[in-house]
Amino acid sequence: MESRKSVQNLAQSIHSLLGLKTHLTSGWADSVCNIIKKLPSEDSRDGSQIKCQNYNSENSNENKDVDNGAAVSKLYDDLAALTANLSELNLKKRQALNDFLDLKDEVFSEVAPVIKSVMDGFNVCIFAYGQTGTGKTFTMEGKPDCPGIVPHAIKELFNEAGESNHSFLFTYSMLEIYMGNLRDLLVPRMKKPTDRITKCLSIITDPKGGIEIDNLVAIRVNDVNQAMELYRLGSQFRSTASTNSNINSSRSHCLIRISLTSFNAPSRRKETNKMWMIDLGGSERLLKTKAWGRRLEEGKAINLSLSALGDVISALQKGKPHVPYRNSKLTQVLRDSLGEDSKTLMLVHISPKEEDLCESICSLGFATRVRSIHLGNEESEEVQAKKEVAMVKLLQKMKELESECHDVRRDIKKLHEKLDHCTRDVSSHDNHLEAFYLSKEVLHSKIEKEKHSGADVKATPSLELPSFMKPTICSTRRYGKDHQAPEYSKKRIPLPSRRRRCTKNLTVFRNGISEYGSECTTSRTSCLVSLNMKHSTDYGIECSQDSSECDIKAVVFPEQEISPKSLGYQEAHLIYSINEYANRKASKINSSKCLTVDNCLHLQKHELNTGIATHRTKWVPPIPVSEKMYKHNVKSVSNKLQSEKVHAHKMTYKNVPGDQDSVNNLAAIGAISQPPVEVVVVETPTFFDAPVAEESGYNSISHFHTTDNRVMEEAWGLSNSFMIRNSGCCAASPPVQYNCFNQDNDYSGVTEMSSKQIDMGEVHNLPEDLMCQDSKGNLLSSSDMETNNILNLKEQSHESESQGLLTERSFKSLVDPTVMINQKVQTVVFTPNGKNSDEYCEAGCFSAYYQHTEGVMRPCLNTMRSEKSLLAELNDAYQEDLTTSLIRSPERIHQTGMSDLLGHKIQSLIASALLGLGVQSLGLEHDFFYGLML
Numbered sequence: 001m002e003s004r005k006s007v008q009n010l011a012q013s014i015h016s017l018l019g020l021k022t023h024l025t026s027g028w029a030d031s032v033c034n035i036i037k038k039l040p041s042e043d044s045r046d047g048s049q050i051k052c053q054n055y056n057s058e059n060s061n062e063n064k065d066v067d068n069g070a071a072v073s074k075l076y077d078d079l080a081a082l083t084a085n086l087s088e089l090n091l092k093k094r095q096a097l098n099d100f101l102d103l104k105d106e107v108f109s110e111v112a113p114v115i116k117s118v119m120d121g122f123n124v125c126i127f128a129y130g131q132t133g134t135g136k137t138f139t140m141e142g143k144p145d146c147p148g149i150v151p152h153a154i155k156e157l158f159n160e161a162g163e164s165n166h167s168f169l170f171t172y173s174m175l176e177i178y179m180g181n182l183r184d185l186l187v188p189r190m191k192k193p194t195d196r197i198t199k200c201l202s203i204i205t206d207p208k209g210g211i212e213i214d215n216l217v218a219i220r221v222n223d224v225n226q227a228m229e230l231y232r233l234g235s236q237f238r239s240t241a242s243t244n245s246n247i248n249s250s251r252s253h254c255l256i257r258i259s260l261t262s263f264n265a266p267s268r269r270k271e272t273n274k275m276w277m278i279d280l281g282g283s284e285r286l287l288k289t290k291a292w293g294r295r296l297e298e299g300k301a302i303n304l305s306l307s308a309l310g311d312v313i314s315a316l317q318k319g320k321p322h323v324p325y326r327n328s329k330l331t332q333v334l335r336d337s338l339g340e341d342s343k344t345l346m347l348v349h350i351s352p353k354e355e356d357l358c359e360s361i362c363s364l365g366f367a368t369r370v371r372s373i374h375l376g377n378e379e380s381e382e383v384q385a386k387k388e389v390a391m392v393k394l395l396q397k398m399k400e401l402e403s404e405c406h407d408v409r410r411d412i413k414k415l416h417e418k419l420d421h422c423t424r425d426v427s428s429h430d431n432h433l434e435a436f437y438l439s440k441e442v443l444h445s446k447i448e449k450e451k452h453s454g455a456d457v458k459a460t461p462s463l464e465l466p467s468f469m470k471p472t473i474c475s476t477r478r479y480g481k482d483h484q485a486p487e488y489s490k491k492r493i494p495l496p497s498r499r500r501r502c503t504k505n506l507t508v509f510r511n512g513i514s515e516y517g518s519e520c521t522t523s524r525t526s527c528l529v530s531l532n533m534k535h536s537t538d539y540g541i542e543c544s545q546d547s548s549e550c551d552i553k554a555v556v557f558p559e560q561e562i563s564p565k566s567l568g569y570q571e572a573h574l575i576y577s578i579n580e581y582a583n584r585k586a587s588k589i590n591s592s593k594c595l596t597v598d599n600c601l602h603l604q605k606h607e608l609n610t611g612i613a614t615h616r617t618k619w620v621p622p623i624p625v626s627e628k629m630y631k632h633n634v635k636s637v638s639n640k641l642q643s644e645k646v647h648a649h650k651m652t653y654k655n656v657p658g659d660q661d662s663v664n665n666l667a668a669i670g671a672i673s674q675p676p677v678e679v680v681v682v683e684t685p686t687f688f689d690a691p692v693a694e695e696s697g698y699n700s701i702s703h704f705h706t707t708d709n710r711v712m713e714e715a716w717g718l719s720n721s722f723m724i725r726n727s728g729c730c731a732a733s734p735p736v737q738y739n740c741f742n743q744d745n746d747y748s749g750v751t752e753m754s755s756k757q758i759d760m761g762e763v764h765n766l767p768e769d770l771m772c773q774d775s776k777g778n779l780l781s782s783s784d785m786e787t788n789n790i791l792n793l794k795e796q797s798h799e800s801e802s803q804g805l806l807t808e809r810s811f812k813s814l815v816d817p818t819v820m821i822n823q824k825v826q827t828v829v830f831t832p833n834g835k836n837s838d839e840y841c842e843a844g845c846f847s848a849y850y851q852h853t854e855g856v857m858r859p860c861l862n863t864m865r866s867e868k869s870l871l872a873e874l875n876d877a878y879q880e881d882l883t884t885s886l887i888r889s890p891e892r893i894h895q896t897g898m899s900d901l902l903g904h905k906i907q908s909l910i911a912s913a914l915l916g917l918g919v920q921s922l923g924l925e926h927d928f929f930y931g932l933m934l
């Protein structure tokens, strides 16, 4: 009886311990229990003539099993405890890190006391200093969700003023020191010869030693919002460019000055004082950054002025009688804000990279010198000391937690090894046990049989087995070759042990479109290494989401979710087409089945350029075009464009040719709110053609969706065209500003060549409007350029790049930062209605376009095209309208709502009907029907 109980216990304990294994199901345990129940009782066995010789020896085995089971059970308990401990430690570690970061983020707490000094009448200077690309601009400017020092300081200043008994007059000024010259950032740049000449800024010293900048615009501000408006305005005009170290590097020192005046405030040190907030240009080792040309000159100028600043600080620190303020414009401007009667705060930025160690040491040395002349008050030093202590403690705690985690991980590993060992033992014993029960059952049945037949019984094992005793697929997989299959199963062909795979679907969303569904497959082995495992009852793998333990990186694309139901047929078709297209592209790019995230990103960018939905002005389904044919097309169109001679340059508006009646009908039923009108630049100077022929690689049209329901399109690349179309979705036709750009020799920048706002119905002659700036800063009209040496244009554009309004800055708000950092992408922002690029981005009406040539991302060269080639395509333009209207992004559908969706559907149905009736021809019979077949 005792032994029977222990066998029962054993079965149960095995079940509880190994219950996670799929083949040891509760059914299995019940079967085992049933066998045990059916075992002949002690009494019956006594009465039986049969003695089972093995039985006693089995008793001892059973005891051994119980011990083994208990050991395994203990191991599992320990493992669970350790895993829980590890999770807890990780949690603590993360909390400590957060606390640490929180403490560090409180950078502004350093600035706050200085603001109080401003209110007391001190001149104050807040610098952001450091190597290029270390985050000076980020610190000063911040992001909308995480404002930097400038917005914080301005806000604090107004808060303090609000709480003060005195009334203050605030003025705001902003300037940059570019290549040793002062530039007022609040004054628009000259673009035309007729523009007012910007006044030269000069530094003057008053008899009291105060510094003033003559002609610098100072605008009165009444609140923080006004000041921030001006800050945003000025920031747009900063000189920035892409360098090897920073895609959006400041090429100048930017100085923001807020002056405070308060009359009848004797407690203040001065009637008028000022606060400077300075985003210094980044120091750079020119050999390392490999800067050349303009970038080299800018780098040198920045380094020189920083060195002059260092000399001033060094002289102040050593108390030298002569302080070399006059060595640079920067120190001249700050003369009365550095040194006595002023407070200086420097935020030093260093790079965490090992390769930047030298620069970091230099920066820290500089910071040490500055620190020695820092005039902070006692309180802030105390607070600072406390924080430093707290930070050291937190770091210590983090270290301890890390080492504890390490120990626990090691223990877990050991336990896993032990467990594996024990499990193997148990499983081998399991087989013995199975064989034993089997023999018993068979014997029992034979006894019964013999009882009935009355014949003698021999205790020989039988080969007949109950089905549950046969090896399952799982057990075969699990144990593989090591599995000691019972004799009876050896005849079977063993199933190959398969690797379990956990599969993840990764869908990348961009602009509300599920573009590529890719499948990432990770082998179980790697999961085991990288993820915390928990065993569940069905032996499945549950991965705990502990990022610190997890090597698998999830890439998240912050885009809105799209309900598939909300997508109509058109969107579904589009998504299908995109996926198809993406798959084809993926197979070209990477022969492996799985799309990597990089490939996805690459494809997304690629799609943007190659235009899955458009081909010049016609919609073409995504039919693969052979590279040979594509090159041929590129060449022939380029040749065509180059061969055209243009003698007169003018711009006009044209009603789109086509079936005007049907368009009016569409407008009448509300499918479109008005007949589409195109704004087309019909004639341009020929000199734009040459670079296009060389550089263009793609041919595409992009769609912008504005918040006020306008759909705008833009053509670029091979088509060598630039057109703005009011495609009929809005009632009003706003004035549109077009910009024409040229590209730098080194592809590092885009230069604005001309900018013009055109109103509906207006006709402009380009020669007067088209302007360019040469290396000396002279403004040239296009006729000047024609009569002079036009071939120098590209060089000139390189020189004048820094003058351009367009920088990669605007790209930040448009595209995933990963894309921006990993790829050298330039952008050109096209601004409607004369708005500046930031407003444009805010309005959601923007375009970031670029082209991909020879594996390098290059800025797109947008140029206007000649009349002849444009007219040849204009006939197709309206037809394209009907077809492209089939394609609208889900984002657009979301924005415009159901009614617009319905309207859009009606529009497309009518378009289809017109096509079906033959009223309208696409001129793309073959492609179109091939597309339909797809």
Ligand SMILES: Nc1ncnc2c1ncn2[C@@H]1O[C@H](COP(=O)(O)OP(=O)(O)OP(=O)(O)O)[C@@H](O)[C@H]1O
Pocket (backbone or CB within 6 Å): 130, 131, 132, 133, 134, 135, 136, 137, 138, 139, 246, 248, 249, 250, 251, 280, 281, 282, 283, 349
């Ligand atoms: N703390 C931060 N958090 C997130 N991103 C940061 C941070 N600091 C810097 N960056 C990013 O690093 C890049 C370089 O920063 P930033 O332009 O501010 O450097 P910089 O020191 O001003 O360079 P430069 O001297 O060349 O102008 C930017 O893309 C910025 O967004």
